[in-house]
Amino acid sequence: MCEYLHSSIIAGTNAILPARTISNDHTRKLPKDLETLLQHYHFLNRVLHSIRLLCKHPHTFSPSHDHKWSIYLVRLNNIYRFYNSIFSPIPVLPSTLSSCWTDNFQQIFVTLFHTFKLLRALSRSYHRIMLDHVFIDHPTAPQLLTDPKDISDAVVDHFQNAVPIKSTPSSHISALSDRWHSEYSPMDTVSPAIYDSLLSPLLWING
Template sequence: MCEYLHTNIIAGANAVLPARTVGNDHTPKLPKDLETLIQHYHFLNHVLYSICLTHTPSLPHMTINVLPLTLSSCRTDNFSRLFATLSHALKSLRGLHLLKEKEFQDSSIRAHIDTHDQNFDTDISSFINSALSRSHRRIVLDRVFIDHPTAPQLLTDPKDISDAVVNHFQNAVPIKSTLLSHVLALPARWCSEYSPMDAVTPDIYEFLLSPPSLEE
């Protein structure tokens, strides 16, 4: 009965209590104007590609299902000029796209270099993380359930959650206050790991601190 009540309380709490969803920290990689330019280029490229697929040279009038009806009934010479105009516009968009993309890459590289230089002077930890391509990954808890035998508790406040997590990791594994005086006092598994190796003689350590000789 207690387990049934406990299960229903937890299920009800999960269904009723407000949940905090981790926010989306995604930062767009491209500026808005460059994204719009790329979209226009892809659209025009798709239009011309569709025209090439539906073009039938043997017919005097081309039937193009993907374009408006006013274009499918126009004369061949007019349509050829339209196709040439669209092709020229596509090439211009392609050139502008490459130019803007190169400018964005150059500005991004310069911004990263400036950030690295600034972090080297003000935030050495961020500089090292950036140089090593290392990022901090973390788990964000929006609730913590304390499974106490007499007073179970569900925490939703961020401060209470943080305190409970810190308390758990500080006390989950007790640390012995007395230090071991000898390797033989360790459990058998660790005693064999930390004991001196039989294949290595202790004499090899006698001259470690001796100054190097002329022969060396």
């Protein structure tokens, strides 16, 4: 009865309400290359997790691990070939995981972890702020800068002078406070004569 009522409501709704076809206008948020890289990164993270568990508990190894590895191996080799300019030389992975039993899967873990770190570095997106105009809120002469060089000069001037220096640098170590005087004073345990030979002429020995 409930199914009949549900289908009747849907049929009546479709017959009365206007229908409109909506196209898929979704735009990709990430560049295709970065999206592919992230997929490889997440895949490698899953593989590393399984190898890490085998390193901690090698006695849990079973033939099913070899079967999964045969599937992983195809994709891992494709990843290495895809980023062949990054991985030089391309690591040679074992054809079976059972062959890694002798060292408790440590070497294969190190190899994959190195790959994981490189992909993680590549997957970090680069962000920067582009200033196309700068407003200088001066009390008597406000300015709106649009020229790139003027903007660059204004930004440099801001960061150089936004935080004023409250004191001038000391001209001699004796003018420093007790705290910094002890930090910059020569160490009593080191002889000042150790630097005397630095400016001595080199002795050439003819062989």
